[in-house]
Amino acid sequence: MVSHSELRNLFCAADAVCFDVDSTVIREEGIDELAKFCGVEDAVSEMTRRAMGGAVPFKAALTERLALIQPSREQVQRLIAEHPPHLTPGIRELVSRLQERNVQVFLISGGFRSIVEHVASKLNIPPTNVFANRLKFYFNGEYAGFDEMQPTAESGGKGKVIKLLKEKFHFKKIVMIGDGATDMEACPPADVFIGFGGNVIRQQVKDNAEWYITDFVELLRVLEE
Numbered sequence: 352m353v354s355h356s357e358l359r360n361l362f363c364a365a366d367a368v369c370f371d372v373d374s375t376v377i378r379e380e381g382i383d384e385l386a387k388f389c390g391v392e393d394a395v396s397e398m399t400r401r402a403m404g405g406a407v408p409f410k411a412a413l414t415e416r417l418a419l420i421q422p423s424r425e426q427v428q429r430l431i432a433e434h435p436p437h438l439t440p441g442i443r444e445l446v447s448r449l450q451e452r453n454v455q456v457f458l459i460s461g462g463f464r465s466i467v468e469h470v471a472s473k474l475n476i477p478p479t480n481v482f483a484n485r486l487k488f489y490f491n492g493e494y495a496g497f498d499e500m501q502p503t504a505e506s507g508g509k510g511k512v513i514k515l516l517k518e519k520f521h522f523k524k525i526v527m528i529g530d531g532a533t534d535m536e537a538c539p540p541a542d543v544f545i546g547f548g549g550n551v552i553r554q555q556v557k558d559n560a561e562w563y564i565t566d567f568v569e570l571l572r573v574l575e576e
Contacts, residue, residue: 358562361543367522368449369513369541370442371529372460372467372483374550376474377436381462382416388430389420409461409506409533410499413484417497424492431469438473439549441567446474448574456480457516459509461533482512509537528570535560545570 373380386395398407398416407415446456456476460467460483467483485498497504502511513525517540527534527541530548535556538544546560549567557563564570 365524365526367455367525369457369459369527371534372458373462374530375547376442378550381466385422386420391419410504421494424488427465445567445571459512461503513537514540
């Protein structure tokens, strides 16, 4: 068991910080917003809840939900234009502070790259630091599935991305921050996991995370001590 002061020191010493996106960096769950936009909200949000609780393998849950939504390229573009995701209070300042300290910031999401890249652009995070699922479309713009080769399409995918980042960039200390079971599972290989409950509290994460916060201001304060 690592003490709280040791966790804080590890966070301050991190050379990379990875954030989950849905319900962490943004207030919404991207797939639920897409489902609402496409008129199948209720069925899909129940599946999301089960997937986030760890009850269903991630890829199976993603396949099932997307088969119901069948989003076209135009619908995804209209969702971003008409209902852009809302950044969680404090995230812009936290990312900016980390970048000032020369910490690499990554977004690792089981959501969709087109939406996550839009979020990344608002936070000055380059597209190369985004890991998310890619939707596929036929030439006429209709839904054609998703890229099953992306590590984020699998259960345990966020851990695979972090392992890859360590191998590629030789980071000494990586911190993972997120609201869900899939984020907590990424530590290890992440060195520290910080559970985030500012948008939604997932009991399993709250009960098991060594460090649990509900406001990004807490992390800003730690950096400024």
